[in-house]
Amino acid sequence: xxxxxxxxxxxxxxSASVSWGAAALTFSVLALLLRLLxxxxxxxxxxxxxxxxxxxAAQSHRFFxxxxxxxxxxxxxxxxVSENAALIAENAALEQKAASVGALADSQRSSGIxxxxxxxxxESPYDTLVLAAGERAGVMLGQEAFGExxxxxxxxxxxxxxxxxxxxxxxxxxxxxxxxxxxxxxxxLFGAGAGAMSASLARAAGVAVGDTVFAPGPGMLPVGxxxxxxxxxxTTTVTLRIMPALNPFSLSWVQLRDVGAxxxxxxxxxxxxx
Amino acid sequence: xxxxGILTVSTMVSVVLFPWPLSAxxxxxxxxxxxxxxLAAGLFADTLYYVPGSGTWPLFTLYGLVCSSIAVLVRSxxxxxxxx
Numbered sequence: 001x002x003x004x005x006x007x008x009x010x011x012x013x014x015s016a017s018v019s020w021g022a023a024a025l026t027f028s029v030l031a032l033l034l035r036l037l038x039x040x041x042x043x044x045x046x047x048x049x050x051x052x053x054x055x056x057a058a059q060s061h062r063f064f065x066x067x068x069x070x071x072x073x074x075x076x077x078x079x080x081v082s083e084n085a086a087l088i089a090e091n092a093a094l095e096q097k098a099a100s101v102g103a104l105a106d107s108q109r110s111s112g113i114x115x116x117x118x119x120x121x122x123e124s125p126y127d128t129l130v131l132a133a134g135e136r137a138g139v140m141l142g143q144e145a146f147g148e149x150x151x152x153x154x155x156x157x158x159x160x161x162x163x164x165x166x167x168x169x170x171x172x173x174x175x176x177x178x179x180x181x182x183x184x185x186x187x188x189l190f191g192a193g194a195g196a197m198s199a200s201l202a203r204a205a206g207v208a209v210g211d212t213v214f215a216p217g218p219g220m221l222p223v224g225x226x227x228x229x230x231x232x233x234x235t236t237t238v239t240l241r242i243m244p245a246l247n248p249f250s251l252s253w254v255q256l257r258d259v260g261a262x263x264x265x266x267x268x269x270x271x272x273x274x
Numbered sequence: 275x276x277x278x279g280i281l282t283v284s285t286m287v288s289v290v291l292f293p294w295p296l297s298a299x300x301x302x303x304x305x306x307x308x309x310x311x312x313l314a315a316g317l318f319a320d321t322l323y324y325v326p327g328s329g330t331w332p333l334f335t336l337y338g339l340v341c342s343s344i345a346v347l348v349r350s351x352x353x354x355x356x357x358x
Contacts, residue, residue, distance in 0.1 A: 020275075020282040021310030027286065028317040035321050046290065046322065053291040122293035124323040125334060157325045165325050173330050 040160040043130070047163070050118040050130065057123075082148075082250070089245040090149035092212050092222040112146070112257040113138050115164070121248050127171035127193055129154070129251065134162040144217060145254040147246040152217045153254060164256075168248055169215060169223060170195045179220055180240070181211040189213065189223070189242065195249065197224060197242040203231065213242050217259060278307045285311055289319045294334075302341065309345035313338040 035042040115133035124130065133139050143156045145166045154168035169176045174191040180199070185207065187199045201207055209229060214220035228241040285300040297315060304311035316338025324332045 019308065019310065020278045021304075021308030021314065024282050024286055024308070024314035025310045025317070028314045028321065031318060032321045049290045056291055119323070122295070123290070125294040125319060126323055126325065126330065128323055128325055130323075167325055171330070 040134070040162055043160060043163040047118055047132065050123075053119070053123055082247075085245060085247075086149035086151075088149075089151045089222045092214075093150045096214065096220045096222075112255040113143075114253060114255055115139070115145075116253050117251045118163075120251050121168075121194065127154075127168040127174075127191065127195070127248065128157070129166040129168065129248070129254065131164045131166060131254065131256075132162070133256070134160050134164050136161055139164045139256055140258065142258075143256045144259045145256055146217070146221075147251060147254055149245070150217070150221060151245045152215045152221045152223055153244075153246065153248065153251070156256060166254065166256075168195070170197050170244060170248065176215055176223075178213055178215040178223065180213045180226065181205075181207055184214070184220065187213075187240075189215065195244045195247065197244070199240045199242065200237050201240060203236055203238050207238070207240060213240075218257075278304075282308055282311050282314075285315050286318060289315055290322065294319065298337075301338065305341055305345040309342050309349055312341035312345065316341075 031042070034045070113133055115131040115137070117129050118132050119130035121127055129145070131139070131145075139156060139159050141156055141159055145153045145156065147153050152169070154166045154171070154174075156164050157167040158165040167174060169189060169191060170193065171191045172193045176189045176191075176197075178187060178189050178199075179185060180187055180201070183206075185201065185205050187201050189197045189199050192198050197213070199213075207226060207229065209226055211226045212222045213224045213226065215223040222245050224242040224244045226240050227243045230239040230241065281300070281304045285297060285304050288297040288300050297319065301312040301315040304315075313335070316332075316334035316336070319334040320332040324334075
């Protein structure tokens, strides 16, 4: 007769004395405790790793570009596209500022804090930026982050002594009140992740692909461009798909500015990040 | 055992160094060998990048928890079976 062998086993732990998964979980819990108890020390600990990630991203980009056989041309093209986007955004911003003298005066009052970006999407999955500037550099909750060309990017949502986090306008569930087109039609921008945003608007508004989308800053500042309009004939509204004016995946610095108590108040209403 | 270790460490390092889709892929692969790795990687990712009050749940921890739960369930069913 065959003898049945019923070994007592634990479904959670392997037969080995140490489980790698349990060790990884312990490490994660310790990291979480460190972040909760000493957030500044936590970011100091991981900042070098973020720098390594940056270097790896740059190296891999260079590596893959080399396969095209025209790496220099590709780099130059990328730089020119980036500069062009920044110039377009800057031009639109200047037009708006020229039309709003009061807003221009506000913008001249504030100088801003230049902060390096140490972690950005896609490593950061929530459309957040980790900046190497914190309370000691004068960063405060609610300050607005601007990129090249004065493009508004998001709002400071967390600050430690030496670091801060910015939640981008494109982060999921973030709602920002803005305007679209030359007619400055007001609309609510919904973050869709990966730098993209969307908005719903009445079909009769007459918004077209290519229209510039603005967000509040000192005045109206361009945050993106309508790249697609989804329309359902059975409804009276259309959904605008908006791409950002600046690619958040390649940000290396931002400028943080206090946009004033009145405007900060409107952000509190407009976004859920504060 | 060494293979489990390499996969686990790679997943955790990937959370910091590489784009999150790659980390998610590694965590899923590691779940076959170490069921706790998806939860650990998700918790670690949220520890690094999640901002409380940003209007979203810590999704990576939740996804990791679901993935780890499924992995544990499947492993427990396989281990208590008579056929291996």
